[in-house]
Structure formats: C-alpha cells, structure tokens
Amino acid sequence: MKLQPWMTFSLVALALIGCAGNEVSSEPLSASPIESPVTQTTESPVAQTTESPVAQTESPSPVAQVGEETVIKSGSFQSGEHPTQGTARIVSQEGRNVLELDEAFQTSTSGPDLFVILHRSDNVLGSTEPPIYPLTEGEYVVLAPLQAYSGAQSYAIPDDINLNEYQSAAIWCRQFNATFGAALLQ
Structure with missing residues (x-):
C-alpha cells in the first residue's frame, strides 16, 4: 500500500521534531521531588497516554548514600538520539x-518525557534502529522519571527486579519512544 511509507516517514519525522536539539543543562527537571506514579501501558510508547495505565509503581525518591555500598555492575553511557555521557552503576546499599x-x-534537555530504564539487551543501541533507537515493549523496565539532565542522581530498583535479566541502563523519551543514550552494565 502506498500510505505505509508515508506513515512511517511521518512517525519518524514527528519523533525527530519532538526530541530534536542537543542542548544540555544542569537544571533539574522539576522543582520538587517527583511524586506522581510511573506508569506502563500495553500501548506503543509513541501513542501512550498517562490516562490508561496497566500497572502503576510508586516513584522512588532519591536514595541517600548512607552506610556501605557494593558495586554490582557499572558502565559508561553511549550517545543514542542525543549526546549522553557519564557512568551508571548498580550498587547494593543496606540490602537495597x-x-x-x-x-x-x-544528557540533552530536548526530551519532554525522559525516564531512566533498565534494558534486557547488552547492546541497546545496536539492537534498535537509528536515528531514534525505539525500544520494544517488554524488553525494559521503567525505574522512574529522570530527576535532572545532569549530575549525580540515584534511583531505587524494586526488589522484584532480577538484575541478571537486565544488561543495560538507558535514558529514554517515552513520548516519542526515543533512546537518548545507553550504558552496558558489566
């Protein structure tokens, strides 16, 4: 059918326009701690709305660095749709x-709907298609909305997450299903 290439082109153009720009800022994404629940739906993230959640999890609050911590996995970010840099690491702190x-x-300030996720693939960017590197539902778990575009930040990982099933961390724009950057965790 002749409409299919145009529809594909339109979706890609929409994603590029929505997540375009390479500006980086150290300003927080919000002035107050995140209090809204993280939602996941069975719809494609491109067409996703927050009005029809299938499952809701409580947004984790920033985790304090208290007591001993053990590094479980770590890795450096590689840029995807937008420049992203730094290191991600999973640590065990007081049993969590x-x-x-x-x-x-x-990372870029261009994302309207950025989240921190864990992904099953050991090569998130290589297993998806540029330029936006869209993710497949079921291959990732959302930890929380991104707290700030830059700087140190922490995200609690729910106890029911089996870390052996997730090989990477990524910064993902839910609204346009675009991966800003990913880090292989070893």
Whole structure:
C-alpha cells in the first residue's frame, strides 16, 4: 500500500521534531521531588497516554548514600538520539539495589518525557534502529522519571527486579519512544 511509507516517514519525522536539539543543562527537571506514579501501558510508547495505565509503581525518591555500598555492575553511557555521557552503576546499599548516575552524567534537555530504564539487551543501541533507537515493549523496565539532565542522581530498583535479566541502563523519551543514550552494565 502506498500510505505505509508515508506513515512511517511521518512517525519518524514527528519523533525527530519532538526530541530534536542537543542542548544540555544542569537544571533539574522539576522543582520538587517527583511524586506522581510511573506508569506502563500495553500501548506503543509513541501513542501512550498517562490516562490508561496497566500497572502503576510508586516513584522512588532519591536514595541517600548512607552506610556501605557494593558495586554490582557499572558502565559508561553511549550517545543514542542525543549526546549522553557519564557512568551508571548498580550498587547494593543496606540490602537495597540502587541505580546511580555519576556527577559526570549529562544528557540533552530536548526530551519532554525522559525516564531512566533498565534494558534486557547488552547492546541497546545496536539492537534498535537509528536515528531514534525505539525500544520494544517488554524488553525494559521503567525505574522512574529522570530527576535532572545532569549530575549525580540515584534511583531505587524494586526488589522484584532480577538484575541478571537486565544488561543495560538507558535514558529514554517515552513520548516519542526515543533512546537518548545507553550504558552496558558489566
């Protein structure tokens, strides 16, 4: 059918326009701690709305660095749709697992709907298609909305997440299903 290539082109153009730009800022995404629940739906993230959640999880609050911590996995971010840099690491703190982004973490301010995720693939960017690197539902788990475009930040990992099933961390634009950057965790 002649409409299919135009529809594909239109979706890609929409994603590029929505997530375009390479500006980086150290300003927080919001002035107050995130209090809204993280939602996942069975719809494609491109067409996703927050009005029809299938499952809701409580947004984790920032985790304090108290007591001893053990590094479980770590890796450096590689840029996807937008420049992203820094290191992600999973640490065990007082019996809880936490994903930490280091002080050198930085990504584009262009994302309207950025989330921190864990992904099953050991090559997130290589297993998807440029330029936006869309993700397949079921291959990732959303940890929380991104707290800030740059700097050190922490995200609690729910106890029911089997870390052996997830090989990478990524910064993902849910609204346009675009991967800003990913880090292989080893």
